[in-house]
Each structure stands twice: as C-alpha cells, then as structure tokens.
Amino acid sequence: MIKIIYIAGDGRSGSTLLDSVLSNIENSISVGECHRFWIRYSEGASHCGCSNIVTECSLWSQIQSRLQTKFPDYEIAQFVQKVREIQFFRNFKQIPKLLQSEEWKTFGKIVVYFYASIAEITGKNVIIDSSKSVPWAYLLLELGVFDIRMIHLERDVLAVANSWKKKVMLPEYTTREVWMPVKGNWVIAKTWLKIKKMANYLVVRVPYMEIKYKSFCKHPENTLEELSVFLDESIPTTNLQLQKNHAIGGNPMRSQLGTIEIKNQKTVLTHLTFFDKFYFRMIKLISKVL
Numbered sequence: 001m002i003k004i005i006y007i008a009g010d011g012r013s014g015s016t017l018l019d020s021v022l023s024n025i026e027n028s029i030s031v032g033e034c035h036r037f038w039i040r041y042s043e044g045a046s047h048c049g050c051s052n053i054v055t056e057c058s059l060w061s062q063i064q065s066r067l068q069t070k071f072p073d074y075e076i077a078q079f080v081q082k083v084r085e086i087q088f089f090r091n092f093k094q095i096p097k098l099l100q101s102e103e104w105k106t107f108g109k110i111v112v113y114f115y116a117s118i119a120e121i122t123g124k125n126v127i128i129d130s131s132k133s134v135p136w137a138y139l140l141l142e143l144g145v146f147d148i149r150m151i152h153l154e155r156d157v158l159a160v161a162n163s164w165k166k167k168v169m170l171p172e173y174t175t176r177e178v179w180m181p182v183k184g185n186w187v188i189a190k191t192w193l194k195i196k197k198m199a200n201y202l203v204v205r206v207p208y209m210e211i212k213y214k215s216f217c218k219h220p221e222n223t224l225e226e227l228s229v230f231l232d233e234s235i236p237t238t239n240l241q242l243q244k245n246h247a248i249g250g251n252p253m254r255s256q257l258g259t260i261e262i263k264n265q266k267t268v269l270t271h272l273t274f275f276d277k278f279y280f281r282m283i284k285l286i287s288k289v290l
C-alpha cells in the first residue's frame with residue numbers, strides 16, 4: 001500500500017522545512033503541494049523542485065500523459081475546476097457523500113491513479129505531500145486505498161499573521177513575478193481558525209499527529225522521535241540533508257542540495273501593529289474555547 005505522509009495546515013507555517021526533513025525517510029519522494037499539479041501544469045510557467053518547468057519535468061510530464069492515456073475523457077481544465085471545488089467546498093463534512101456521485105467517482109479514480117503513478121514512476125512507496133489543504137486530505141482518506149498519515153502543522157497565529165503581512169514573491173515562477181497575496185486580519189484569522197476546526201474533525205478519522213512549529217524548532221529531536229513512531233518510519237535526527245524532489249509549488253533552489261538547518265529563532269513581529277497583535281491574541285484566546 002502506498003503511504004502518503006500528508007502535511008496539513010495554514011500557509012506560512014513552516015511546511016517547507018518539515019517536508020525537507022521528512023524527505024530523509026528512505027524510499028520517499030517529496031512532491032510538494034501536489035494537489036496544485038493540474039493548475040501548475042496547465043499554466044506551464046512554474047518550476048518543479050527538480051528545477052525544470054513543471055511541463056518539462058520527467059515526473060510530471062509522464063503523469064500527464066499517463067492520465068490522458070488511461071482516461072480518454074480527462075481534461076485538465078475541468079480537473080483544475082474540480083480540485084478548486086473540493087478546496088472550497090462549502091460543506092467540508094459532505095465530501096464522502098459528494099464522492100458517491102458518478103461524476104466524482106471518476107474524479108476519485110483519476111486521483112488514485114495520479115498518486116499510484118507517482119509511486120510507480122519514482123519507484124518510491126512513501127509520498128510526502130505538503131498540499132496543506134484539509135479538504136484534500138479528507139478526500140484522500142475517503143478514497144480508501146492509501147495509508148494516510150496526517151500531520152497537522154500549526155504555527156502561532158501571530159507568527160502566521162506576521163508572515164502573511166510580508167510581501168513575498170513565489171520562488172517557483174522565474175519568467176514573471178507572482179506575489180503571494182498580502183492578507184487582511186480577518187481573512188488570516190478566519191482561515192487559521194477554519195483549518196484548526198477542520199483538522200479537529202479529522203482527528204478521529206485519520207491517523208493524526210499535531211506538531212507545533214515552535215516546539216519543532218526548539219526541540220527537533222523530540223519531534224522527530226515522535227514522528228518516527230507515528231509514521232512507522234526511521235528518520236535520522238542528525239545530519240539531515242536536502243534531498244532531490246519533485247515539489248510542486250516548492251522552491252527550485254532546493255535542488256542546490258545541502259544540510260538542513262532547524263533554527264530556533266524568536267519570531268520578531270515587525271509586520272504587525274499594536275492593534276494587530278492585540279487582535280490576534282484575542283483570536284488565539286477564542287480558538288481555545290471553540
């Protein structure tokens with residue numbers, strides 16, 4: 001059975017670091033935010049973690065032609081739309097019901113074949129998927145054919161907000177500038193709370209482990225030991241190396257391999273005003289009673 005190590009959580013929560021660390025698991029391949037494959041492939045403008053444009057990457061170009069061969073009615077534009085629908089599906093809890101319709105059953109079959117092809121082409125049985133989307137994790141779980149291990153990576157809402165207020169350019173686009181959105185307070189808070197709530201719903205439905213980004217950086221050895229047990233995989237605790245990957249939405253600079261540094265740095269909230277800090281402290285309090 002293919003094992004999918006799934007990193008769920010909000011953007012700007014440190015998933016790239018965790019993904020890089022987990023890539024040290026033997027027989028694993030990191031595919032980054034692979035649920036974005038369809039959109040990124042149809043755009044044909046961003047790079048894969050292997051440094052090639054997604055459409056020219058040895059893995060993703062093969063995946064696309066396999067999907068076209070296996071499913072004659074498969075159309076990438078329609079698929080982009082469906083992935084978006086799952087992502088923003090209003091009633092997240094209804095995903096199992098949704099998958100019972102003929103239309104969505106076919107969608108499910110394509111998703112299964114997509115992951116099976118990643119395993120087959122790369123020869124790796126452990127797929128590290130840092131798609132982050134909780135609805136996508138629920139979908140994978142409901143397909144019922146994978147060994148899913150969900151890691152909910154949570155970062156302090158003040159640190160997440162500080163990061164969302166920064167203007168950041170997406171590194172995987174090199175031919176044009178694509179910026180991450182700078183979000184307002186309510187959007188940041190709403191997304192963070194929603195992810196927490198949805199992840200809590202999956203706790204009893206999927207093998208689940210929560211990691212607080214701060215404690216991971218403070219005591220990485222402890223977290224890695226816990227992860228090792230949870231994932232039933234051996235993870236080295238020292239001399240962690242950046243590994244070759246085919247990360248969608250990842251930084252192609254990662255192909256410059258080297259040692260991974262886990263820094264225990266205090267986040268300086270330079271992008272938050274006094275009011276913002278107060279606001280997000282309130283959100284944190286509210287989240288404890290939800």
Ligand SMILES: [Zn+2]
Pocket residue numbers: 048049050051052057058059060245246247
């Ligand atoms: Zn690639």
